[in-house]
Amino acid sequence: MAGPSTRFVLFPGRHHLLTRFQADYLRRLAEDGATTIVWAVTSANHENTKRNPVPYHRREAAIERFSLLSGLRSLVVPIFDTAYTDDFAEVTLKNIAVATGLELTPADTLVACSTPEVAKLYERLGFTIAQVEADPELRTTPERPWDVLLRLAAGDNTWRELTHPATVDVFERYRLVDEIRMVVNDPLVGDEGGLTVTRDYRTYVEAFAGAAERKWDAVRQYVQPGRIVDIGCGAGAVLELADREPGLHESDLIGVEVARHLFQECLHKKAQGVFRNANVYFFHRNVLGGAVLKDRSVDTTLTFALTHEIWSYGRQRESLLQFARRIHDHTVPGGVWINSDVCGPDDPHRPVILRLVTDDGDNPASPRRDLASLDSAEVRRHVGGLSTRARLDQFAVDFAFPFDYEALPDGSVRLELGAAMDYLTRKDYIDSWLSETKEQFCGLSFADWTTLLTEAGFEIAPASTAVRNDWVIDNRIAPVASLTDLDGRPLDWPTTHILTVAHRPWNE
Template structure:
């Protein structure tokens, strides 16, 4: 007879140990199930099975510990139970209604058929609503901390309660609540591997979701394709300024920039460090490394957020590269987060080291009023505000709209959740319709109007908060010197392929429309640590 304990098992408690110990010593017949009925099983317990769910996740609020550290804790915990303990990692497969069935099959597969859990040979110990899935399969459920399945009231602190207490405790090792409930097996691992510091950092991070992503609306298949498509161009822009040694790419996406740098003979003796906050993209980086896609074996990826803390040791990096990242910090975090990010990069560089930052940038004179002409004959003008839940349906619909109608949709959606209201007015000048608005808001639309595949995600992001001079000032305030090759420019490909014939910019002088040059789209900013 087996005891199966499914859960993320970030932490084990003294109650869990005593509960399992009592089952083993007293027998199942001494207990009632989750519905208050006596357990009608007399067989002795032969082994305890820990199904460690989300085993492929780590470094997020929901799953701060990697699987191997959870397994170390469980192994030490199980050694004192007096019977064999087996540990099986169950990977995350999303919101699967038959996840219990999947877990049972994974255990059978991982044990090479040695352990085949059935309602006849296994009792499940579970105190969360996951138990319903096992009950549906016919398993007997022992309630552990749960004392009322109607109200889901627990008579004892849950493991996650202890994790949350640690996340807010200045001296977690001396915290009475932690000492009362945390099992020594977990305590030792948390202390040895300094897990509490990581947990506290993760819980403080307001930018990142519980599962470790900036946004839940991004289509990563589209995003990855876009990153790979422009990787060569981005690398060539930066290659001349990379210093050999320790080279880091923060927000490395799928490692495309690092992959190209590894092919550069100048950096054959360098070490590369990719930092990615998105769990999905980080896992793709790891897979690419396993596939042997990086010429240099000294390539290391880490899943961490470089905003709230240092990504690298102080004064350790020769080159730091970021691309299309800093605007996301402003968009999903705050101005203070962005300023901290800049200071962190300065701290990480050796003297003479460089931070190469390629990103979008606001136009000069972004508050200037302009007249924006928008083509209203290159698509449909019908109902631009139609609500469509499906990403693919929304994308298809937006692509059918005229440039004018798409602007109307943009003006309504742009940073709505962040409380921003895009101010504009329609006006007729010389029998043509124009949109009167700030140059900054016009540039926000021009930069985003064709991002229909990821529209919902893009509507959270702002590109035009600092112009190039403001960027340089903030970098200098943090201690950087600005490399003379730094520049802001207008991407000619964007102009020719997305703007010409679709839109035009004007100002009014002496009651006449005067054409305005296209706004800058991109900056290439190199900060040097003196």
């Protein structure tokens, strides 16, 4: 335990949940009453992710209450997440010095840490380690806080018996229990709060911002004033345009974004005064994990380039129907859901012949099967260097939705129309290749969408339509590909996108 010269106990960790054991252990470390516990709360800039389901300010509130109830003198310091470094301990100590003015040294500080890899970093600097839950002198091994939190997420109410009353109090007052369960059990979102770790968010934001005005112009006439929600709002580009509409200046503009990187960009824009409307709000949520907005509370819901992700990362039609029903529930009678996204051809299973050029890149004997082990720059170089024909072979290896295709003697390929369009509409996304190949653009046709929306309880407005992006066809697809039926007759390129305008019936 602490020696006579110990003035501080440094306790690094994420500290999402505090346990009764920790209270007893820290009291023993600080038994003289003059020792200060320095809580270095790591990942303080992360919240609503599987690894970090509790926001920093709630963690800090629980620590302060924990300290009061336990009779401990504490300092709480946020430590923002950084890329992995062997200098993590030094970085933490420097953060503490900047935040508090304290220069913690091995002469006056004991480090409390149960994670061996982290403890070694402090030992290397000369600090003595108290191993908390891993302390070999303990008669029984106590449950670690994260394991207790997983009990909570699993619906096991024994978490309350192990958790300190301070955490229980904060979780209940701020209604965090259900939120933690939702985030930890979320079927779509990864540990760090994004749909995929391989997406290049910089490129994604730039591309979406460039298309935002075109998207807004296509839907603005259908938007109903009141409470307007953009689900999957990205970095808020469409809401910026809604913010400039004179007819919407008294509306609430609400963005919902699941990807942490994009959500943080939304908050940054709001802090910088990008939005003139005072009633602009952002939620970091996945609507599949639980209701974000109250039933019958939203006049207009907007979704752009989102629904194919729900299809792809969830359970395809089951997840998309669940999503549609949730939007239906939060829409006021007469309110509208406007959806713009990619879609598949009317006859996706039709067999076709696809001819692709081979002289615009390399044509290796076989595709690589190890791209997931490469860094993003190497993936980009390899895929970008392939010919259009060779890239199809690579796509077939990496695509999360397997399809059959047959290489014919004349160099053409026989496959289904839906698979052909999934490749052709994705082949140029080399910056986030391993992310894009996890997504299926052609899962639903326009007719499939009509059936699904009706099943969810919506009425389909006449403005709903399937369209073909001729710019993509003329500039990306037609120059390197041609499509025929099995008898060699040329086929028109099919539709690539949908716009659906769906109303909740007035009589509901």
